[in-house]
Every structure is written in structure tokens, then in C-alpha cells.
Amino acid sequence: MTRRPRVLVVGPGERSAGGVRSVMTALAGSRLAERYELLEVQTHRDGSAPAKAWTALRGFAAVAAILVCRRADLVYLHSASGASFWRKAIVAAMATAARRPYVLHVHGGGFIDFAAGSPRAGRAVIRAVLRRAAAVVVLTPTWARGVGAIAGRPTDVIPNPVTIPARLADPAARPARILTLARLGPAKGSEVLVRAFAAIRGRHEGAVLVLAGDGDPRAVRALAGALGVAASVHLPGWVDPQARDGLLAGGTVFTLPSRTEGLPMGMLEAMAHGLPVVMTPVGGVPDVVRDGETGRLVPVDDAPALAAALDAVLSDPAGAREMGLAGRALVDDTCRLDRVADRVGDVIERCLRASRANAGRGTTPR
Numbered sequence: 001m002t003r004r005p006r007v008l009v010v011g012p013g014e015r016s017a018g019g020v021r022s023v024m025t026a027l028a029g030s031r032l033a034e035r036y037e038l039l040e041v042q043t044h045r046d047g048s049a050p051a052k053a054w055t056a057l058r059g060f061a062a063v064a065a066i067l068v069c070r071r072a073d074l075v076y077l078h079s080a081s082g083a084s085f086w087r088k089a090i091v092a093a094m095a096t097a098a099r100r101p102y103v104l105h106v107h108g109g110g111f112i113d114f115a116a117g118s119p120r121a122g123r124a125v126i127r128a129v130l131r132r133a134a135a136v137v138v139l140t141p142t143w144a145r146g147v148g149a150i151a152g153r154p155t156d157v158i159p160n161p162v163t164i165p166a167r168l169a170d171p172a173a174r175p176a177r178i179l180t181l182a183r184l185g186p187a188k189g190s191e192v193l194v195r196a197f198a199a200i201r202g203r204h205e206g207a208v209l210v211l212a213g214d215g216d217p218r219a220v221r222a223l224a225g226a227l228g229v230a231a232s233v234h235l236p237g238w239v240d241p242q243a244r245d246g247l248l249a250g251g252t253v254f255t256l257p258s259r260t261e262g263l264p265m266g267m268l269e270a271m272a273h274g275l276p277v278v279m280t281p282v283g284g285v286p287d288v289v290r291d292g293e294t295g296r297l298v299p300v301d302d303a304p305a306l307a308a309a310l311d312a313v314l315s316d317p318a319g320a321r322e323m324g325l326a327g328r329a330l331v332d333d334t335c336r337l338d339r340v341a342d343r344v345g346d347v348i349e350r351c352l353r354a355s356r357a358n359a360g361r362g363t364t365p366r
Helices: 017-030 049-068 084-098 111-117 120-132 139-150 192-204 219-228 243-250 265-271 303-314 317-334 338-362
Strands: 006-012 035-044 076-077 104-108 135-139 179-180 206-214 255-256 277-279
Touching: 006 017, 006 049, 006 084, 006 104, 017 035, 017 076, 017 265, 017 338, 035 049, 035 084, 049 084, 076 084, 076 338, 084 104, 084 120, 084 255, 104 120, 111 120, 111 139, 120 139, 135 139, 135 338, 179 192, 179 265, 192 206, 192 219, 192 303, 206 243, 243 265, 255 265, 255 303, 265 277, 265 317, 277 303, 303 317
Parallel strands: 006 035, 006 076, 076 104, 104 135, 179 206, 179 255, 255 277
Antiparallel strands: none
């Protein structure tokens, strides 16, 4: 039997929260694993600085061992911005030295700003990593234009994958439950959301706000207490996939008023459950959330606008359900796991074919 091509997948490990890890887990459990033998190496984990450094060093050593032994036919890099990118740049250099093609899958919502704000030498490295990749994958068409301009080359657009549940949420259910899934803090607009909730709490009897995610909850608790809504603000912390699905199934509306985003997994999962979403127009969000059709868009850091949008959704259960169903249909059409897995597999196959052709000509792969 001909062996399946081996793909070395590099990114955050299982002890990491966030959307990149969720994407890796979803793809590892998809039919992509039937087409290719996936070898995973982690170069990041959540935790202390020493734990992160040790994980990165162990990851680099594991990558080197796999490449030296020629156990991988292609390297697939899942990268955000900042330190995440620089770790992947090191692995990209290792893959190039080993004459193995690599794919750079860009997730970080601030990647374009990160590249623009880097010093001249840093920008040169970023361009080189993008240009030498066998393929660059981004999450939405908006990103394709920005990242493509940096790289000076076309990119592949593949959205994040989600599983479409059979059970739909009921936005008409009462009391209302406003839900967000994200790390607590200013970047995700946690305090803006609490202020917006406090402004409308009195108009929706029994309504609760659930902020599920890791991070530091102290500022959120203090603000909720100061605004008199502490009893109605729930902070369950990070939740596992089963608990997450339970929250989404029982939600009324999902919101994530972030300052920066990629293509948030929490948003896509909420839409897959049929929940209406209220979002800020950052990153790839506007490519999915069509204001008034598949969700609502509000300006960044605008608590009154967020309050008005949430109030409008909660006050119109029929419209909320229609919006939720439209969002679910869009996600089902574009982000269903098996479709995304096939598109990732097609990119990998194209890169492997090009690598084999280059090897036959005696040239170095990109």
C-alpha cells in the first residue's frame, strides 16, 4: 500500500485556550486525517513564562528531529501575530533548510497591523516567510487583500471550521440569556458588554449575561457590582466543548464586542446553533455578519450602541429567530467542518504536487 503523505502540524497545544487550538482540534478529528498522516507538534501552551519557553524549545527540538529524519512531507503552520508568528518563522526556516514545503495558515486578527508596526528588519522577515511559503491561508476575503499585499502574492481563503449541531437554540426563550465566549479583558470588550447589559437589564425581566472564558474576572465582577447587576452576570470561566454547546443551546443572543479579531470561533459556533449575533466590524467579522441579515454590527468601544442592538434583538423574538436561521444557513454553506477539511486538504495536495515536481527538476521548493 502507498503510505499517506505525512503532514507536520505546528501550533498551540491542547493546554491552550483559543480559536487556533479549536481549529486544530477540529481538523485533526475530520476526514483530513484520512487523507494525510497528521503529526502534531506544539510550540505554545498557556501558563507561566518558563512553561511557555520550555514548550517552545521542546517543540523546536521535535520539529528538528522529524525533519532530520525526513518523516514529514510538508509542514503546516498555524500562526497568529506577535510571538506566535516568530515561533512559526523559526519553524519555517527549519523547513526550508530541510527542503520541505510549508503552508502558513494565518489566524491572528491583528496580523496586518502587526506587520505594519514591526521594525524594518521585522517586516523583511515577515515578507520573506510569506513569500517562501508553498501557500498562505487566510480566513476571509478581506484578509486576503491585506495579507496578499504584504506578501506580494495570492492567498487561499479558508474560513474556520464548525460542526453544525442538530439541535437549534431558541432565541424566543425567556428569560433572555446574553452569551459571550472569550478571554475576559479589554481586547474582547468585556467591560463594554457589562455596561451595555446594565443599561438594558431593567427592560428584560430575568435576563442574565454569561461571560464564559479564561482571563482575570476581577475587573468584570467589580464593574458589575458597581452598576448593580452582579447577581445577573455569570462568570463560569473557561468551559469545555460539551459545556460550551450547552450554553449555546440555551442562549438567546451571542455577542463579542472585540477591538480586534480574526474569524472568532465562538461567533461561528453560535451561528451554527442558530443564535443571532451582535458583533463589532473587526477582522473577518464583516465578511460573515451582514448587518440586519445574519447579525448586527456595532462600533468598537460603544456601549450605548451595543446596548441598543442587544435591546432590539431581545425585543423582537421573531426577528431574532429569522436572523439566527440566516446565520446558521450561511455558516452551514461556508464553514461546515467537512467542507473546510476538504479545502485544507486540497491546498496541501497542491503544495505536495508542486514539491514533487520541483524535486524532479532538481529545484528547491518555495
